[in-house]
Amino acid sequence: MSRPPVVLYAAQSLPASPVACATRCHHLGEALRRAGFPLEIWSHTPGTATLVLRLPFPDNRWPTPVRMLVEAAMAVELVIRLALRRLRGRPPVVILSSPPYVTCFFVALACRALGIAYVFDARDVYPEVLFNLGVIRRDSFVGRRLAALTRGIYRHAAMVTTPSHRFAETIRAQVPDAGSVHVVRNGWDDAAAPSTPVARAGAPFTCVFHGLLGRMHDIALLLAVARRVAELRPEVRFLVAGYGPKEDQVRHHGLPNLEFRGKLAHGDVPALLREADLGLAFICENEGADGAFPVKVYEYLGAGLPVFVTPVSEAGRLIRDRAMGRAFAAVDAEAIATAIATAIAEAIASAADRGPEWQAWRDAVLAGRHEFGRRVGSDRFASALAAVVAASGAPVAATASS
Numbered sequence: 001m002s003r004p005p006v007v008l009y010a011a012q013s014l015p016a017s018p019v020a021c022a023t024r025c026h027h028l029g030e031a032l033r034r035a036g037f038p039l040e041i042w043s044h045t046p047g048t049a050t051l052v053l054r055l056p057f058p059d060n061r062w063p064t065p066v067r068m069l070v071e072a073a074m075a076v077e078l079v080i081r082l083a084l085r086r087l088r089g090r091p092p093v094v095i096l097s098s099p100p101y102v103t104c105f106f107v108a109l110a111c112r113a114l115g116i117a118y119v120f121d122a123r124d125v126y127p128e129v130l131f132n133l134g135v136i137r138r139d140s141f142v143g144r145r146l147a148a149l150t151r152g153i154y155r156h157a158a159m160v161t162t163p164s165h166r167f168a169e170t171i172r173a174q175v176p177d178a179g180s181v182h183v184v185r186n187g188w189d190d191a192a193a194p195s196t197p198v199a200r201a202g203a204p205f206t207c208v209f210h211g212l213l214g215r216m217h218d219i220a221l222l223l224a225v226a227r228r229v230a231e232l233r234p235e236v237r238f239l240v241a242g243y244g245p246k247e248d249q250v251r252h253h254g255l256p257n258l259e260f261r262g263k264l265a266h267g268d269v270p271a272l273l274r275e276a277d278l279g280l281a282f283i284c285e286n287e288g289a290d291g292a293f294p295v296k297v298y299e300y301l302g303a304g305l306p307v308f309v310t311p312v313s314e315a316g317r318l319i320r321d322r323a324m325g326r327a328f329a330a331v332d333a334e335a336i337a338t339a340i341a342t343a344i345a346e347a348i349a350s351a352a353d354r355g356p357e358w359q360a361w362r363d364a365v366l367a368g369r370h371e372f373g374r375r376v377g378s379d380r381f382a383s384a385l386a387a388v389v390a391a392s393g394a395p396v397a398a399t400a401s402s
Contacts, residue, residue: 006037006093006385021123023266023295024163024186024374025097028121031378035386040092042078053077058100061245064135071102078103079110086114093158093389097121101129108153119385120157121184125167125291126150133215154181159388161381166291166314184381186295187374188302189270200277205352206237208276208305210269211296213244218282221310221341223253225280228345230257236352241272273303277358278325278351281309290314301369306351306361308344323364 025041032039041050044057055077058070085092094111096118098104104120111118127146131138136146151174154160160175161184162168172178200206207229209222226238234257240250241261250260264272273279279300283292293315300307307325309316316327328344351358 006032006039006095021097021099023189024121024123027187027189027374027378028095028097028184028381031375031382032385034379035382037382037385042081051081061243061247064133067100068102071100072106074100075103075106075110078107082107082110082116083114086116091116093385094118095121095385098123098126101126105150105153108157109149112156117158119159119161119388120153121381122154122160122162122167122171125162125170128170159384161384163377164291164293164314170291182380182384184384185372185377186293186298187372187377188298188369190302190373190375200275201354204235204237205233205278205354206239206276207278207280207308207348208239208241208273208300209280209282209296210239210241210264210272210299211294213240213242213246213250215245216284216292217244217246218284218310219246219249221282221344222280223249223255223258224341225282225344225348226253226255226258228342229348230255232345232349233352236348239272239275241269269299270303273299273305276303276305277354278348279303279305279307281307281315283309283311283313285311293318298372298374301365301372304362304366304369306358306365308347310340310344322368323361324368325361325365 022043025043029039029041042053043050044053053074055074056070057074058067062070082094091114094107094116096104096107098121101124105126108118108120110116127136127143127150130136130146131143136143138144138147154171155175157180160171160181162171162181163184163186165183168181168183172181175181207226211217213219222238222240229236229238236257238255238258239261240258241264242250243263250258253260261272279296281294281297281300283294290311290313292313297307297309297315297319301324307319308328309319309325310328312320312327312329319325320327326347328340351361
């Protein structure tokens, strides 16, 4: 007897994508295969056991209304495919990974109507993200209605997973069974990063910032820090790679110590990180920032890099408490923000000699980095799903496939 089929809806191209959602979905899929689940992936790129979606995946660089419209259109395709699948026989277990939120929102509603069990993997807590970005007002009719509908999606999911403990607390407050909400952290790619990162003694001290250059990322602070470091230690370099709505800010920076590499293929990220000595993760201060844990932080740790984080979020507290770098409070007032940028810049200038403090950070990273590989969290996800399937009374495979 085998487990029921699992449809894993995954964003964009798998596995070769720099998008955090696609990377997470790829590793969750690999864990499900290791656990013996028959797996079918619905994505935008051909691959093993993959159904290729026809409608395009929304681009983060598009205006929010346009992106939401495309997400809704993509949901229509998925709902039609699920309805046809439901008519053909035993329903699958559907795993939805959000964002794209609008797509997952409508597909979850369709699953409920079709009697299909679904797992909701909430990479961000919606609609709170939309409230925090000012896209929708929390106290508006639309905001209140959307919050109520989303609460229903959480409550009716067979299981809800999320990468942050703070996000999990927010979701648990909305469901009758707090045990149905699991923290499944992101992490660094165990297969891509070197087993023992090599120190770069003698090379110019280099700070790196990579990934999505989105609305939640404080690119203005990054540039302010680079500008101040250029005054204190002009030999220190900044490498920035990524894409998104704030890409133009980096592309036209005019700073002599900052190099912008643009969008990188997922497989090129480890090589970029091998050029660096310090990872930077700056998130804009807003109501939802406390639960933030950018994927780039895990990737820095996997590459053996100490990390500077702002604000003192869930990621910042881990870095600070494990002495793997430093966390700085983020603020909105311009005068104070300038002081924060100077404090970060001075800390970077001090670390540029790779002295005892930087070495202590690096030693802590090397000692603890293996806790944050993606395989640990992904296997935890597969185990939790196996428990949900077993509790439902569905047949479970006796052995796991390799």
